[in-house]
Amino acid sequence: xxxxxxxxGERIEVxxxxxxxLLDVLRRExxxxxxxxxxxxxxxxxxxxxxEDVPVxxxxxxxxxxxxxxxxxxxxxxxxxxxxxxxxLVSLGGVQCGACTPGIVVATCALLRQTENPTRAQVxxxxxxxxCRCTGYEGIHRAIQALAEP
Amino acid sequence: xxxxxxxxxxxALEDLASDARLRPMAGCTDFMVPGAATGADSxxxxxxxxxxxxxxxxxxxDWLEIGALTTFAEIAASNFVQxxxxxxxxxxxxxxxxxxxxxxxxGGNIANASPAGDSLPVLLALDAELELSAAGGVRRIPYERxxxxxxxxxxxxxxxxxxxxxxxxxxxxxQSFRKVGTREAQAISKLSVALCARVDDGIVRDYxxxxxxxxxxxxxxxxxxxxxxxxxxxxxxxxxxxxIATHQIHPIDDVRSSASYRRWAFARIVRRMTLDAxxxxxxx
Numbered sequence: 001x002x003x004x005x006x007x008x009g010e011r012i013e014v015x016x017x018x019x020x021x022l023l024d025v026l027r028r029e030x031x032x033x034x035x036x037x038x039x040x041x042x043x044x045x046x047x048x049x050x051x052e053d054v055p056v057x058x059x060x061x062x063x064x065x066x067x068x069x070x071x072x073x074x075x076x077x078x079x080x081x082x083x084x085x086x087x088x089l090v091s092l093g094g095v096q097c098g099a100c101t102p103g104i105v106v107a108t109c110a111l112l113r114q115t116e117n118p119t120r121a122q123v124x125x126x127x128x129x130x131x132c133r134c135t136g137y138e139g140i141h142r143a144i145q146a147l148a149e150p
Numbered sequence: 151x152x153x154x155x156x157x158x159x160x161x162a163l164e165d166l167a168s169d170a171r172l173r174p175m176a177g178c179t180d181f182m183v184p185g186a187a188t189g190a191d192s193x194x195x196x197x198x199x200x201x202x203x204x205x206x207x208x209x210x211x212d213w214l215e216i217g218a219l220t221t222f223a224e225i226a227a228s229n230f231v232q233x234x235x236x237x238x239x240x241x242x243x244x245x246x247x248x249x250x251x252x253x254x255x256x257g258g259n260i261a262n263a264s265p266a267g268d269s270l271p272v273l274l275a276l277d278a279e280l281e282l283s284a285a286g287g288v289r290r291i292p293y294e295r296x297x298x299x300x301x302x303x304x305x306x307x308x309x310x311x312x313x314x315x316x317x318x319x320x321x322x323x324x325q326s327f328r329k330v331g332t333r334e335a336q337a338i339s340k341l342s343v344a345l346c347a348r349v350d351d352g353i354v355r356d357y358x359x360x361x362x363x364x365x366x367x368x369x370x371x372x373x374x375x376x377x378x379x380x381x382x383x384x385x386x387x388x389x390x391x392x393x394i395a396t397h398q399i400h401p402i403d404d405v406r407s408s409a410s411y412r413r414w415a416f417a418r419i420v421r422r423m424t425l426d427a428x429x430x431x432x433x434x
Binding site: 017018021041042045055056057059060061064065067110125126128129130131 | 151152153155175178179181182183184195197199223246247248249250252253334335336
């Protein structure tokens with residue numbers, strides 16, 4: 001089945017079974033391996049992408065539901081609005097093994113689109129669905145708070 | 151395998167009438183999980199996600215009507231729900247994490263019929279009603295009659311849940327919801343409890359208690375309610391509620407918890423929630 005959607009601002013057409021996980025289409029068909037597979041069952045947040053600006057899990061998103069819609073992945077966001085966040089995550093200890101990082105960046109971008117200077121509680125709520133087993137989240141909070149600093 | 155994507159409820163119900171084996175899907179937060187009971191492995195799938203007429207929240211006389219495809223993120227953000235149904239907001243905010251709340255729908259949580267569904271005890275305590283639609287017509291049933299056994303529902307062949315209806319609560323009804331899991335977010339509940347209670351002049355006038363993950367279906371604890379309504383609001387009554395409550399549940403040992411922990415924690419939560427309802431009535 002041929003599915004057309006807007007991916008990172010570009011119109012694309014993918015030939016794949018309708019119930020393919022968007023995660024697999026991104027990684028295997030399109031070579032966009034920035035989106036990571038963690039648990040594959042909606043628990044860890046590593047595969048987060050934006051669907052019409054809203055954070056969703058690409059492991060639970062069938063390709064068919066992307067038809068005609070706007071999807072943004074870490075690759076697109078890293079080239080645009082996520083740049084300063086990624087720099088601060090790296091410099092302030094927000095990254096260790098890195099497996100959760102793309103999902104954390106995507107979810108944080110979604111939060112920042114809604115709330116310019118989020119409080120620590122808002123960040124914790126927004127990232128509740130992103131598991132990080134290395135950093136203890138402190139470096140991640142530091143990096144996001146540092147965005148508000150000049 | 152084929153996926154049908156109707157653009158109107160009418161078309162969806164016609165599709166379902168012509169092939170009752172079609173599996174409906176919406177937010178997919180359980181449907182797409184490998185090995186989940188709802189199973190994306192069926193031959194034919196009916197994707198409901200384009201039915202915008204089943205999204206949204208509005209008042210219809212004294213009932214709040216929530217379209218079955220309304221997501222938990224939309225429910226938690228709704229002014230109507232925030233103002234009148236605080237327990238539902240609490241439950242909506244504790245479903246999975248943000249990425250789950252943006253996709254998971256209230257109708258899906260109900261149709262999925264897991265005894266651990268987060269919103270289900272709240273809907274029981276709120277006296278929710280369901281609107282079920284089929285090509286042949288629409289019917290309404292009390293939500294309490296929907297779950298008839300473990301993952302078995304009263305949904306007939308060709309029927310979809312189309313709306314969830316909540317009666318406007320009387321003033322001064324205290325609502326609470328508590329979910330116990332391994333962590334705050336992303337945990338499937340070990341147990342969950344919802345209470346709507348009204349205390350006037352020190353007497354319990356209304357008391358509706360429901361629980362999840364403590365039996366094959368979410369349960370409304372009618373015997374506790376009968377034992378408590380009309381009594382003086384004090385710690386003895388709270389103890390009595392907790393005592394009777396533990397005899398009305400059927401917890402099991404499973405990967406998430408043990409039956410004995412569930413029983414113990416449940417009694418504590420019922421007692422605490424009951425006392426909180428009294429305290430809130432004193433604050434007026």
